[in-house]
Amino acid sequence: MELRITGLTGLPEIRAGDDLAALIRAAAARAGLALDARTVVVVAQKIVSKAEGAVVDLADITPSALARTWAAQSGKDPRLIELVLRESVRVVKMDRGVLITETRLGHVAANAGVDQSNVPGTDRATVLPADPDGSARRLRDALGCGAVILSDTFGRPWREGLVNVAIGVAGLGPLADLRGTRDRDGRTLGATIVAIADELACAAGLVMRKAEGVPVALVSGFEWRAEEGSARALIRPPERDLFR
Amino acid sequence: MELRITGLTGLPEIRAGDDLAALIRAAAARAGLALDARTVVVVAQKIVSKAEGAVVDLADITPSALARTWAAQSGKDPRLIELVLRESVRVVKMDRGVLITETRLGHVAANAGVDQSNVPGTDRATVLPADPDGSARRLRDALGCGAVILSDTFGRPWREGLVNVAIGVAGLGPLADLRGTRDRDGRTLGATIVAIADELACAAGLVMRKAEGVPVALVSGFEWRAEEGSARALIRPPERDLFR
Numbered sequence: 102m103e104l105r106i107t108g109l110t111g112l113p114e115i116r117a118g119d120d121l122a123a124l125i126r127a128a129a130a131r132a133g134l135a136l137d138a139r140t141v142v143v144v145a146q147k148i149v150s151k152a153e154g155a156v157v158d159l160a161d162i163t164p165s166a167l168a169r170t171w172a173a174q175s176g177k178d179p180r181l182i183e184l185v186l187r188e189s190v191r192v193v194k195m196d197r198g199v200l201i202t203e204t205r206l207g208h209v210a211a212n213a214g215v216d217q218s219n220v221p222g223t224d225r226a227t228v229l230p231a232d233p234d235g236s237a238r239r240l241r242d243a244l245g246c247g248a249v250i251l252s253d254t255f256g257r258p259w260r261e262g263l264v265n266v267a268i269g270v271a272g273l274g275p276l277a278d279l280r281g282t283r284d285r286d287g288r289t290l291g292a293t294i295v296a297i298a299d300e301l302a303c304a305a306g307l308v309m310r311k312a313e314g315v316p317v318a319l320v321s322g323f324e325w326r327a328e329e330g331s332a333r334a335l336i337r338p339p340e341r342d343l344f345r
Numbered sequence: 346m347e348l349r350i351t352g353l354t355g356l357p358e359i360r361a362g363d364d365l366a367a368l369i370r371a372a373a374a375r376a377g378l379a380l381d382a383r384t385v386v387v388v389a390q391k392i393v394s395k396a397e398g399a400v401v402d403l404a405d406i407t408p409s410a411l412a413r414t415w416a417a418q419s420g421k422d423p424r425l426i427e428l429v430l431r432e433s434v435r436v437v438k439m440d441r442g443v444l445i446t447e448t449r450l451g452h453v454a455a456n457a458g459v460d461q462s463n464v465p466g467t468d469r470a471t472v473l474p475a476d477p478d479g480s481a482r483r484l485r486d487a488l489g490c491g492a493v494i495l496s497d498t499f500g501r502p503w504r505e506g507l508v509n510v511a512i513g514v515a516g517l518g519p520l521a522d523l524r525g526t527r528d529r530d531g532r533t534l535g536a537t538i539v540a541i542a543d544e545l546a547c548a549a550g551l552v553m554r555k556a557e558g559v560p561v562a563l564v565s566g567f568e569w570r571a572e573e574g575s576a577r578a579l580i581r582p583p584e585r586d587l588f589r
Contacts, residue, residue: 104350199587209504264547
């Protein structure tokens with residue numbers, strides 16, 4: 102199997118109300134790249150949030166005492182901390198300057214997807230799209246490609262560095278279950294459920310350079326079983342979560 | 346930027362003492378694939394362990410009381426549990442049938458890299474190579490490629506499914522520090538250190554199918570700053586680890 106992963110350049114700065122699919126289609130056409138049923142399009146959450154107007158003016162935010170105290174301890178903007186708390190349903194860890202929470206959609210991450218980078222104006226921040234699977238589905242339908250993944254960049258416990266993960270999915274089951282299959286010696290493979298949507302997001306991350314404005318990557322050559330899919334399948338249910 | 350990620354097929358079953366680099370070179374030549382300074386070769390830990398003889402005969406293992414008790418609770422082979430404990434320096438979590446430990450090299454994972462899949466014979470298991478960076482370095486030198494990553498498949502807290510990660514690295518710094526760079530609006534990017542070795546391992550994971558015997562992937566088109574590198578850089582130091 103051979104994959105080709107191409108970063109899509111030439112997208113303009115995205116504004117609320119922009120037709121993101123039309124802009125992606127035009128950029129792909131200029132680059133001579135196909136958007137067909139065998140293509141997975143990985144889109145950075147940031148430009149989806151911008152297109153959907155999921156941008157918050159920090160001047161409108163009054164920080165709570167909790168946000169002010171934590172901001173003072175961690176040297177951050179109390180309005181940003183307040184926004185992180187508003188985007189969250191549960192604080193997982195609040196320690197040594199790191200605030201890790203569970204977002205409304207169930208993803209556990211630092212800063213709940215609130216991000217100031219690449220947002221024009223100094224006093225604005227993006228939040229995660231309200232329904233990332235829905236955003237992915239609308240993009241997939243409009244682009245006519247096989248699958249769309251909305252990606253964000255998360256840290257991980259125990260390991261340094263950020264990696265891309267899938268927070269929205271359409272057209273692809275995010276988990277590939279190899280449990281039924283057998284290895285070369287005929288032994289049934291034990292617990293081999295692979296998070297292919299996260300691996301696709303990571304692969305795309307290698308060509309999506311934040312600073313260079315490459316917020317979209319096209320993956321061709323990947324084979325998968327088409328299904329509606331949802332990034333919710335990537336979230337471990339509480340009863341199996343050892344790190345709540 | 347365009348990446349090409351190709352799974353290398355046609356490798357034989359690897360045995361202790363095999364010249365893995367020669368076998369990879371021959372398979373790449375048969376497939377017409379270049380192994381040059383711009384190629385990253387991702388190799389599954391499993392075949393490196395086999396070539397290095399890091400295979401344990403379970404008949405030689407006498408399980409401790411701890412291993413026997415946990416095995417009975419979790420329905421596993423007590424000799425395998427004993428082997429996991431011997432490969433570990435710290436138990437991070439032992440709960441609901443899941444045993445998560447820190448390996449001698451500092452990686453935190455379920456089962457400490459002990460694995461029975463794709464190991465011929467029913468009573469043998471592979472353990473991680475003793476020095477994965479060293480294994481990667483020897484392979485890189487023998488292959489003449491730009492970088493080698495040894496990959497393994499780990500679970501993650503909070504998220505379902507396994508993903509490939511880098512446990513050994515040569516020729517590439519596993520973390521790409523984008524902190525100095527500025528985004529499109531001239532704002533300095535905050536904490537953007539990307540774990541490119543893990544993202545490369547994930548990308549390779551998409552073409553490395555365990556059951557189909559594709560334990561090597563070649564990545565071309567990726568640009569990186571050449572340096573000796575070590576997978577140790579991916580391990581979060583205890584003072585920054587909130588989930589010990």
